[in-house]
Amino acid sequence: RKEVEQDPGPFNVPEGATVAFNCTYSNSASQSFFWYRQDCRKEPKLLMSVYSSGNEDGRFTAQLNRASQYISLLIRDSKLSDSATYLCVARPAGSYQLTFGKGTKLSVIP
């Protein structure tokens, strides 16, 4: 079983829609969590960190449920430019190693 699991999608949504991605992790020692974004044929880039209390960055909201080992990303008012693959990432305490999920592909349609 992969340490970080995501629904691969694709999610095809119209502009302006709200879309949510989910992710589960199996390593209970994981301490920090992130969402990275990867555009087609490009490198991954950090989108946002995920905090236990939940956090928001503009149209993006990330949440963490440690008891369920579950992470989510909510995108409101989707834009065409949001089309990308979203990678869920976990990091154990005291480590620089990141474990990536395989990603969820989002296509925002005009």
Next chain:
Amino acid sequence: DAGVIQSPRHEVTEMGQEVTLRCKPISGHDYLFWYRQTMMRGLELLIYFNNNVPIDDSGMPEDRFSAKMPNASFSTLKIQPSEPRDSAVYFCASSFRPETQYFGPGTRLLVL
């Protein structure tokens, strides 16, 4: 800042040939990571360095793979001999903080 630089950007080679991938991390970053990305397995960590010293190479698939970091501004990942199943995108990333790894543009490797 130029970001992480990788070369070559594309490599096509024949099975059995040696392949050398190169990476220049962002200046001042003391961690360097090599990843491999495929459709089947996603993004996998191969090896990472701290202050030019290999810390964990447990992700290196087999002895055909080797990585070096002779100084703070240069690292190589070598595959010898290459096999078709090595075809993938190889990313180098660097960081100075755990949560933010900066990835290079990647090298697309095709082994025929």
